Amino acid sequence: MILEELQTALSIATKNLLSIPVLAFALGVLASRLRSNLRLPEPVYQAASMILLLAIGLKGGVALRQADAGELVVPILVTVGLGIIIPLGAFFALKLLTPLGRMDRGSMAAHYGSTSLVTFTAALVLLESVAVKTEGYVATLLTVMEIPGIVVGLLLATGRSGEKSASWRHGLVEVLTSKSVLLLVGGLALGAAAGPEGYTRVEPLFGGLFQGILTLFLLHLGAIVGTHLAQVKSAGWGLLIFAIGFPIVAGVLGVVVGTSIGMNVGSSTILGVLCGSASYIAAPAAVRIALPEANETIALTSSLAITFPFNLTLGIPLLLALAQRLAGIL
Numbered sequence: 518m519i520l521e522e523l524q525t526a527l528s529i530a531t532k533n534l535l536s537i538p539v540l541a542f543a544l545g546v547l548a549s550r551l552r553s554n555l556r557l558p559e560p561v562y563q564a565a566s567m568i569l570l571l572a573i574g575l576k577g578g579v580a581l582r583q584a585d586a587g588e589l590v591v592p593i594l595v596t597v598g599l600g601i602i603i604p605l606g607a608f609f610a611l612k613l614l615t616p617l618g619r620m621d622r623g624s625m626a627a628h629y630g631s632t633s634l635v636t637f638t639a640a641l642v643l644l645e646s647v648a649v650k651t652e653g654y655v656a657t658l659l660t661v662m663e664i665p666g667i668v669v670g671l672l673l674a675t676g677r678s679g680e681k682s683a684s685w686r687h688g689l690v691e692v693l694t695s696k697s698v699l700l701l702v703g704g705l706a707l708g709a710a711a712g713p714e715g716y717t718r719v720e721p722l723f724g725g726l727f728q729g730i731l732t733l734f735l736l737h738l739g740a741i742v743g744t745h746l747a748q749v750k751s752a753g754w755g756l757l758i759f760a761i762g763f764p765i766v767a768g769v770l771g772v773v774v775g776t777s778i779g780m781n782v783g784s785s786t787i788l789g790v791l792c793g794s795a796s797y798i799a800a801p802a803a804v805r806i807a808l809p810e811a812n813e814t815i816a817l818t819s820s821l822a823i824t825f826p827f828n829l830t831l832g833i834p835l836l837l838a839l840a841q842r843l844a845g846i847l
Contacts, residue, residue, distance in 0.1 A: 530834035533643050539829060541732045545739020546826075550746070557737040565734045566798075569638060570697055572723035573656050574704015579716045580653020582709045589654050591778055592788075596658045599774065599792055600665035603767050604630025608673045610763055614755035617815070623674020624804045624811035628820045629763060630666025631796035632659055634697060635738065636825065638731055640790040640833045644783045649837065651783035660701045662791050664693070667800050671807045687806050697799050738825075745822035748814065756815070760823035768793025768828075768836050776843045785843070789836040794828055795820035 533539060548555035557565065581589075604626035611622045637659050644651060708716060716723075749757070771792030775785030797820045804811055 529643070529647060529837055530831060532646065533834050534830055536642070536646065538639060538642060538728065538732045538735045542735040542739040542742075542826075542829060545736045545741075546743040546746070547739075549740045549743020553740075555736070556740045557733060562734070562737050565730050565737075566634075567696065567700060568723065568730050569727070569734060570634065570700035571704045572727050573634075573638065573641075573659070574701045575708040575711075575716060575719070575723055577653060577656025578705040578708020579711070579713055580708075581657065581705060582712050584653050588652070589657065592652075592654060592658060592775075592780065592784075593661055595774060595778055596661045596788070596791070597665055599771060599788075600630060600662040601669055603770075603792055604666045604669040604673065606767065607759075607763055608670070610759055614759045615753065616755075620674050620808060620811050621815060623670050623672075624808050624813075624816050625670075625819065626673055627667045627670025627804055628797070628800040628816045629767070629795045629824075630670050631800040632663045632666070632791050633794035633796055633820075633825065633828070634659070634798065635731075635734065636790055636794040636828050636833070637787065639735075639829055640787055640836075642728060642731065643833055643837070644786065647837075649783040649786070650781065651787055652781065655784055655787045656701065656705060658788065658791060660698060660705070663698065663796070663799055667796070667803050670800075671803065674808055674811065695799050695802060735829075738821075742822050742826060745818050748818045749822050756819055757823065760819040761827050764793035764795065764824050764828060764832060765835075768832060769839060772836050772840045772843065776840060782837075782840045782844050785840040786833075786837045789840065790828070790833055793832055793836065795824045797821045797825065 545555065556562075607629040608622050608626040611617055611625055615622075617625070641651070641655075768789040770789075772785050772789035775788035780788065797817060800820075801813065801817065804816065805813065
């Protein structure tokens with residue numbers, strides 16, 4: 518039994534590693550190390566990110582329209598709770614593992630308390646490739662978890678008074694009005710309003726081309742990660758252990774909690790992925806405003822050059838295997 522489960526997990530991991538989006542990411546890293554200028558032009562990169570965000574929102578909105586509103590309450594409340602607990606855990610784990618000061622630990626907590634759109638998207642693609650279904654509300658959970666994690670991280674770093682309080686409020690406004698949140702929330706609303714019939718008209722772009730656009734996006738991200746690899750060596754063992762170990766712990770927590778409240782295998786996997794991922798889009802923008810003195814390089818190196826590649830290649834398959842194992846127990 519255990520041998521069969523191990524073989525299944527290895528099969529999923531192999532399939533993920535050999536998928537075109539993940540291979541494109543590896544190609545981007547290789548190109549960067551070879552000093553190639555293989556990157557998307559900035560306007561194309563921005564357009565690709567907008568299409569991915571809106572596509573996830575639209576698909577989730579269509580599914581929400583067909584879902585029972587009562588099914589959403591518990592998953593959303595649980596996600597908010599996890600969005601508060603995870604940055605707290607990251608903050609204190611960093612205190613044990615690294616010599617980072619309060620400001621930098623708060624910055625890191627904001628990054629790891631928030632979510633990664635691309636890791637979430639890669640998880641959806643993997644689940645679809647192995648015929649594992651998710652609930653329609655998982656796109657809502659992505660949006661819900663992005664905000665409290667950043668807010669808690671900023672509060673941990675700055676406290677709640679004086680000029681620092683004003684700074685984190687500006688950071689919160691930056692999060693709420695960011696492109697990622699507006700497109701996700703807007704996409705959910707549009708998808709719910711239009712329904713399946715309305716979505717059919719735009720499906721060729723937001724559905725049919727989705728994996729192709731994701732492949733280009735990951736190619737570009739791979740090139741960016743390649744430029745940060747040299748900084749990984751100087752990050753120190755404590756930060757390296759955190760950047761791999763903490764996402765595993767947080768991801769396992771998400772899968773266990775998701776399974777225990779009755780989420781299916783795919784949705785529990787997604788909740789684990791959300792808990793175990795780190796933001797490198799929304800959180801950096803908010804931290805840059807609220808914590809200008811924080812060391813941005815440390816957070817980006819950890820989240821983008823260590824945690825993201827780990828999750829993309831091994832983390833997601835491991836969480837899926839765990840969710841499949843727990844489905845017959847909890």
